[in-house]
Amino acid sequence: MSAFENLMAFQHETEALAQVAGRLGWDQETMMPRGAAAQRAEEMGALENVLHTRRTDPRIGEWLAAIDDTALDAVGAAKMRHIRRSYARATKLPDTLAAEIARVTSRAQGIWAEARAADDVAHFLPTLAEVVRLKREEAAALADGGDLYDALLDDYEPGATAAEIGAMFDRMRTRLVMLREKIMASGRNPAGITGRFDEEGQLKLAQEVASHFGYNFKHGRIDKAVHPFSSGSGTDVRITTRVDEGDPFNCLYSTIHEVGHGCYEQNIAPEFGLTPLGAGVSMGVHESQSRIYENQLGRSRAFTGWLHGRMTTIFGDAGAADADAFYAAVNRVHSGYIRTEADEVHYNLHIMMRFDLERKLMDGSLEVDDLEAAWNTRFEHDFGVAVDKPSNGVLQDVHWSVGLFGYFPTYTLGNVYAGCLNLAMRSAVPGLDDDLARGHTEAATGWLQEHVQRHGGLYEPKEVIERACGFEPNEGPLLDYLDAKFGALYGV
Amino acid sequence: MSAFENLMAFQHETEALAQVAGRLGWDQETMMPRGAAAQRAEEMGALENVLHTRRTDPRIGEWLAAIDDTALDAVGAAKMRHIRRSYARATKLPDTLAAEIARVTSRAQGIWAEARAADDVAHFLPTLAEVVRLKREEAAALADGGDLYDALLDDYEPGATAAEIGAMFDRMRTRLVMLREKIMASGRNPAGITGRFDEEGQLKLAQEVASHFGYNFKHGRIDKAVHPFSSGSGTDVRITTRVDEGDPFNCLYSTIHEVGHGCYEQNIAPEFGLTPLGAGVSMGVHESQSRIYENQLGRSRAFTGWLHGRMTTIFGDAGAADADAFYAAVNRVHSGYIRTEADEVHYNLHIMMRFDLERKLMDGSLEVDDLEAAWNTRFEHDFGVAVDKPSNGVLQDVHWSVGLFGYFPTYTLGNVYAGCLNLAMRSAVPGLDDDLARGHTEAATGWLQEHVQRHGGLYEPKEVIERACGFEPNEGPLLDYLDAKFGALYGV
Numbered sequence: 001m002s003a004f005e006n007l008m009a010f011q012h013e014t015e016a017l018a019q020v021a022g023r024l025g026w027d028q029e030t031m032m033p034r035g036a037a038a039q040r041a042e043e044m045g046a047l048e049n050v051l052h053t054r055r056t057d058p059r060i061g062e063w064l065a066a067i068d069d070t071a072l073d074a075v076g077a078a079k080m081r082h083i084r085r086s087y088a089r090a091t092k093l094p095d096t097l098a099a100e101i102a103r104v105t106s107r108a109q110g111i112w113a114e115a116r117a118a119d120d121v122a123h124f125l126p127t128l129a130e131v132v133r134l135k136r137e138e139a140a141a142l143a144d145g146g147d148l149y150d151a152l153l154d155d156y157e158p159g160a161t162a163a164e165i166g167a168m169f170d171r172m173r174t175r176l177v178m179l180r181e182k183i184m185a186s187g188r189n190p191a192g193i194t195g196r197f198d199e200e201g202q203l204k205l206a207q208e209v210a211s212h213f214g215y216n217f218k219h220g221r222i223d224k225a226v227h228p229f230s231s232g233s234g235t236d237v238r239i240t241t242r243v244d245e246g247d248p249f250n251c252l253y254s255t256i257h258e259v260g261h262g263c264y265e266q267n268i269a270p271e272f273g274l275t276p277l278g279a280g281v282s283m284g285v286h287e288s289q290s291r292i293y294e295n296q297l298g299r300s301r302a303f304t305g306w307l308h309g310r311m312t313t314i315f316g317d318a319g320a321a322d323a324d325a326f327y328a329a330v331n332r333v334h335s336g337y338i339r340t341e342a343d344e345v346h347y348n349l350h351i352m353m354r355f356d357l358e359r360k361l362m363d364g365s366l367e368v369d370d371l372e373a374a375w376n377t378r379f380e381h382d383f384g385v386a387v388d389k390p391s392n393g394v395l396q397d398v399h400w401s402v403g404l405f406g407y408f409p410t411y412t413l414g415n416v417y418a419g420c421l422n423l424a425m426r427s428a429v430p431g432l433d434d435d436l437a438r439g440h441t442e443a444a445t446g447w448l449q450e451h452v453q454r455h456g457g458l459y460e461p462k463e464v465i466e467r468a469c470g471f472e473p474n475e476g477p478l479l480d481y482l483d484a485k486f487g488a489l490y491g492v
Numbered sequence: 493m494s495a496f497e498n499l500m501a502f503q504h505e506t507e508a509l510a511q512v513a514g515r516l517g518w519d520q521e522t523m524m525p526r527g528a529a530a531q532r533a534e535e536m537g538a539l540e541n542v543l544h545t546r547r548t549d550p551r552i553g554e555w556l557a558a559i560d561d562t563a564l565d566a567v568g569a570a571k572m573r574h575i576r577r578s579y580a581r582a583t584k585l586p587d588t589l590a591a592e593i594a595r596v597t598s599r600a601q602g603i604w605a606e607a608r609a610a611d612d613v614a615h616f617l618p619t620l621a622e623v624v625r626l627k628r629e630e631a632a633a634l635a636d637g638g639d640l641y642d643a644l645l646d647d648y649e650p651g652a653t654a655a656e657i658g659a660m661f662d663r664m665r666t667r668l669v670m671l672r673e674k675i676m677a678s679g680r681n682p683a684g685i686t687g688r689f690d691e692e693g694q695l696k697l698a699q700e701v702a703s704h705f706g707y708n709f710k711h712g713r714i715d716k717a718v719h720p721f722s723s724g725s726g727t728d729v730r731i732t733t734r735v736d737e738g739d740p741f742n743c744l745y746s747t748i749h750e751v752g753h754g755c756y757e758q759n760i761a762p763e764f765g766l767t768p769l770g771a772g773v774s775m776g777v778h779e780s781q782s783r784i785y786e787n788q789l790g791r792s793r794a795f796t797g798w799l800h801g802r803m804t805t806i807f808g809d810a811g812a813a814d815a816d817a818f819y820a821a822v823n824r825v826h827s828g829y830i831r832t833e834a835d836e837v838h839y840n841l842h843i844m845m846r847f848d849l850e851r852k853l854m855d856g857s858l859e860v861d862d863l864e865a866a867w868n869t870r871f872e873h874d875f876g877v878a879v880d881k882p883s884n885g886v887l888q889d890v891h892w893s894v895g896l897f898g899y900f901p902t903y904t905l906g907n908v909y910a911g912c913l914n915l916a917m918r919s920a921v922p923g924l925d926d927d928l929a930r931g932h933t934e935a936a937t938g939w940l941q942e943h944v945q946r947h948g949g950l951y952e953p954k955e956v957i958e959r960a961c962g963f964e965p966n967e968g969p970l971l972d973y974l975d976a977k978f979g980a981l982y983g984v
Contacts, residue, residue: 016538019531023519024512031523035710036728039511042766046508050542218527236528274534 003066004076008275010063011083014054015274019232021047026231026238030223052098055090075277078458082276085158092141101134105403112401121372121390128400129368132361135405139362149362152406156283157413159460162359165409168416169352172475177382179483180345182492183333184384190328190489193319197248201314205248206241206255208310213293214445215239215259216266228254230261230290234273237265248311248319249330253294260293261286267449268456282461283407287414288421289448295344295415296422296481297444302436304330310439331489335385337392345486349382351412354397358405417465419478421448424469495558496568500767502555503575506546507766511724513539518723518730522715544590547582567769570950574768577650584633593626597895604893613864613882620892621860624853627897631854641854644898648775649905651952654851657901660908661844664967669874671975672837674984675825676876682820682981685811689740693806697740698733698747700802705785706937707731707751708758720746722753722782726765729757740803740811741822745786752785753778759941760948774953775899779906780913781940787836787907788914788973789936793819794928802931823981827877829884837978841874843904846889850897909957911970913940916961 001009024047028040064087069080108127115124139148149162207222220232225240232238239258244250264280272278280286297303308326311318320326333343339350357374360366366374375394376387387393399407426432429443436444451468458464465473486492493501516539520532556579561572600619607616628640635643641654699714712724717732724730731750736742756772764770772778789795800818803810812818825835831842849866852858858866867886868879879885891899918924921935928936943960950956957965978984 012534013538013541016535017542020512020516020535020539023535024515027515027519031713033709033711033713033728033730035708036726039727039765042504043508043512043515046505047512049505050509216527217525219525221523221525234528235531236525238525273531 003063004072007060007063007067007083008079010054010057010059011079011276012274014051015276015278017047017051017054019234019236019274021051022232023236026240029225029227029229030240048102052090052095055086056095060087061091075458079276082457086276089142089155092144093138094141097134097137097141101138101403104130104134105401108401108403109398112395112398116391116395119389119391119395121395124395124401125368125371128371131400131403132368132405135403136362136364139405149359149406152362153409154406156407156410157461158282159462160282160284160409160413162355162409165355165413166359168475169355169409169412172348172412172416172479173352173382175479176345176349176482179486179492180333180349180382181384183345183486183490184335186490186492188490190325190332191320192332193248193326193329195315195317195319196245197311197315197319199243199245202243202245202248202251203241205310205314206251209252209307210239210255210259212439213256213259213297213441214263214267214449216263219266220262222255228258230258230265233265233268233279234270235266237262248315252307253298256298257290257294260290263293263445263449264289264453267453269454272456272458277457279457281455281457281459281464283410284413284417285452285461285464287411288417288465289414289452291414292418292421292425292448293441293445296418297436297441299330299344300433300436301327302433303439303441305437306439328489331485333486333490335383337379337385337387338396344482346383348412348415351408353378353382354399354408355412358400358408362405416475416478417473419475419481420465420469420471420473421452422481423477424451424471495555496564499552499555499559499575500571502546502549502551503571503768504766506543507768507770509539509543509546511726511728511766513543514724515728518732521717521719521721522732544582544587547578548587552579553583567950571768574949578768581634581647585630586633589626589629589633593630593895596622596626597893600893600895601890604887604890608883608887611881611883611887613887616887616893617860617863620863623892623895624860624897627895628854628856631897641851641898644854645901646898648899648902649953650774651954652774652776652901652905654847654901657847657905658851660967661847661901661904664840664904664908664971665844665874667971668837668841668974671978671984672825672841672874673876675837675978675982676827678982678984680982682817682824683812684824685740685818685821687807687809687811688737689803689807689811691735691737694735694737694740694743695733697802697806698743701744701799702731702747702751704931705748705751705789705933706755706941708755711758712754714747720750722750722757725757725760725771726762727758729754740807744799745790748790749782749786752782755785755937755941756781756945759945761946764948764950769949771949773947773949773951773956775902776905776909777944777953777956779903780909780957781906781945783906784910784913784917784940785933785937788910789928789933791822791836792925792928794925795931795933796822797929798931820981823977825978825982827875829871829877829879830888836974838875840904840907843900845870845874846891846900847904850892850900854897908967908970909965911967911973912957912961912963912965913944914973915969916943916963 021044024044032040064084067080069077072080108131111127112124115121135152136148139151143151147162153160153162210222211217219235220237220239223238223240224242226242228239228241230237230239239262241251241255241258264286268278304327305323308318308320308323318326320329331343333345336342336346339347342350353375357366357371361368361371372390372394379393380386425444425447429447432444435441452464455464459467462473513536516536524532556576559572561569564572600623603619604616607613627644631640631643639654645652645654702714703709711727712729712731715730715732716734718734720731720733722729722731731747731754733743733747733750756778760770796819797815800810800812800815810818812821823835825837828834828838831839834842849858849863853860853863864882864886871885872878917936917939921939924936927933944956947956951959954965
């Protein structure tokens with residue numbers, strides 16, 4: 001066998017084992033008996049050790065040295081791009097540091113949860129300082145003298161830079177704050193929906209909606225979990241949802257969101273399965289799929305019209321006066337502290353704030369002791385309200401406790417990509433709203449499958465969006481879409 | 493670290509990974525999307541490769557050579573006994589042969605299923621001949637010049653020999669055939685229960701019964717699957733059941749059976765977790781626990797009285813005239829072709845037949861071409877009826893297709909051990925029937941936990957039974973129990 005064939009065979013087993021780890025993670029959140037956590041940590045640790053050993057196996061280095069990428073076809077070259085990047089990252093990071101990060105973040109997550117429950121920032125800060133120190137050390141090991149934040153960001157969004165994202169976010173922020181203020185000043189305050197919506201009906205409708213968005217139950221399943229997520233690639237892509245009987249949008253829109261993630265994984269070309277191309281190419285592109293399913297399609301006037309009808313049939317009453325009131329309720333803009341509950345207008349403001357703060361934590365211009373004050377000042381400026389307590393402020397997200405620095409901006413990047421894709425898709429798919437009004441998304445999701453999803457890891461993140469859209473991705477289409485949609489809804 | 497410590501740390505990870513493989517197997521039978529089978533085979537294959545590589549790792553040989561077992565305490569010595577045995581087995585078997593067996597048996601299982609569905613023995617025989625040839629080759633590699641069948645049996649029941657088991661089975665067979673004939677000649681033919689028992693009620697009652705038998709839901713769960721099984725060790729031990737709305741005993745007694753297996757695993761001393769002592773010590777001892785829960789406890793007059801009351805409450809009608817008729821229905825002796833549907837009197841006759849036939853296949857005194865005729869002749873002699881079709885005869889069990897030679901006798905060994913344990917337990921636990929009549933099994937299962945289950949792999953199989961009972965295990969107590977129970981039921 002050639003070095004390339006040996007490497008691909010080795011990689012195939014590694015990818016298969018990574019899928020096993022994913023399945024174990026799914027099980028932990030859905031099926032695992034509650035007393036099995038300690039043993040599961042041992043099981044997961046053993047599997048992670050196997051994966052780490054494989055990812056840093058010196059034979060990979062030998063194979064990489066022996067392979068001439070320029071002699072390969074586009075698919076082979078793309079596989080090499082992924083393997084070279086991940087091998088370089090894996091071997092740059094000292095084993096002792098990786099182990100210390102794993103140990104500290106595992107403990108930090110528990111301390112963060114305690115601090116959030118007690119609204120006690122001081123309880124979390126020493127641990128956060130340790131996490132920040134270790135992540136800076138990790139970034140330094142990875143950065144080769146370059147920007148520390150970029151070195152972390154690269155793990156989630158290969159090729160992206162903080163400078164480029166930061167410049168774009170600054171342009172967006174001005175327009176978003178302006179839109180937010182106009183909406184708040186409009187005097188319009190549409191009602192949310194009212195009523196109780198039984199769990200069984202919500203889960204049945206969630207399954208139906210998932211099918212309507214093209215989720216393939218032959219290669220997936222939906223279960224309840226505390227947090228909605230999507231897990232797995234190829235022919236085994238599972239999603240979770242949750243139910244609040246007073247708020248059916250929680251279940252329905254988190255389902256549509258995860259269906260977007262899940263369809264991306266399910267629709268990657270089967271020949272990429274268990275290769276480095278067999279998963280979504282970046283967090284940003286992943287989020288573009290979940291967001292366009294959830295927002296540009298799922299929260300459109302046309303689709304909510306269909307949903308209003310289905311909810312009326314299933315629950316007797318959809319909790320709104322008519323389809324227009326239902327649409328206004330789905331898209332209600334409201335001040336709120338919590339990122340995960342934010343509407344389309346506020347959401348990106350949450351992200352930009354976190355991005356700016358975590359960049360400063362990484363470049364050392366902000367100390368963790370000053371983080372809460374910086375958070376609260378920025379929040380009041382951008383959101384027009386003061387943070388009332390840490391659990392509604394700096395303690396709300398798990399990310400920093402588990403060391404996810406560089407992850408937050410991919411959420412807004414996903415929204416930006418979704419805005420671009422929506423523009424291109426709407427011009428490529430005529431009569432889309434007529435379809436959506438009948439609950440049909442095939443034309444839209446088919447376009448996304450063809451132009452984005454099936455490529456998996458074949459192209460670089462930005463490249464796949466640019467190829468799909470025919471223009472370089474930028475924030476304009478998203479902001480135009482938000483201005484138009486919410487301008488109409490709020491008469492501003 | 494000493495060689496012993498290194499070996500134990502290595503073994504700990506191997507045990508954790510083996511648990512992961514078990515969890516994956518559970519998922520495959522309960523949760524996996526139906527289109528994920530091919531990908532799952534890749535995932536499982538990758539994990540099995542990891543396990544195989546670890547089990548034959550040359551470092552184990554070095555550590556084993558450096559460790560003086562006589563310097564260890566009893567627990568350390570027991571761990572070494574398991575590791576030495578499994579390393580010797582793993583390294584004696586050539587990789588190419590192991591791979592060929594895996595390949596052939598995987599294909600053979602499909603061909604067997606086709607043959608059974610079509611009642612076409614000839615379709616299966618060439619493949620079975622190949623499996624037999626490979627298993628003889630495997631046995632020769634393992635046997636070091638000893639008995640081929642013993643070498644295979646040793647994998648399921650360490651220390652047992654076919655000669656000893658064969659002699660015991662011959663003694664049992666005479667008495668069992670006689671008991672069977674007396675029952676059949678008794679003229680009594682108690683009715684089964686009648687009615688429909690809805691799935692929800694059955695599953696609810698199965699959960700309740702599992703709790704009554706001490707199954708710990710904090711460390712386990714019950715799901716539906718095509719075949720009932722138990723899976724996992726320590727704090728994550730899951731069982732499955734199935735539901736036939738016309739036959740609630742199917743669900744209830746397979747649940748109690750699997751609860752016996754599950755409790756054995758759940759109750760092993762926690763300090764043995766993820767060590768070679770952290771699982772049931774042999775198939776025979778495992779089966780002793782499932783059988784004593786299912787039969788000596790679950791099918792006792794006292795416990796069925798309680799069950800009759802619960803079923804009457806849950807379903808309105810338990811399908812029998814009174815508690816005595818219910819007890820007779822639970823323990824109805826009936827001629828039948830199928831091992832898995834057999835009553836306590838017939839069951840061991842099924843096993844003995846398979847044991848004698850597979851021993852002959854292994855020693856070469858029976859050719860696969862003559863297997864069906866040998867099966868049918870023996871069946872008619874022992875069961876008094878002629879086999880009507882291969883799917884009710886030689887094709888009924890999956891075992892031989894997947895290479896499980898030497899496994900069958902452990903079922904009856906389990907029954908023999910259960911008979912011994914029942915005798916000892918009844919003398920150690922006064923008032924047991926009064927407890928059972930109120931649905932309480934704690935005194936009985938507590939005795940089993942203390943005397944059998946908590947020891948895990950600490951003692952050799954026969955030793956753990958002998959220590960619990962105070963006498964050398966033998967077939968007498970089981971046969972006495974069957975004579976007494978069925979003699980009373982059938983007036984013989």
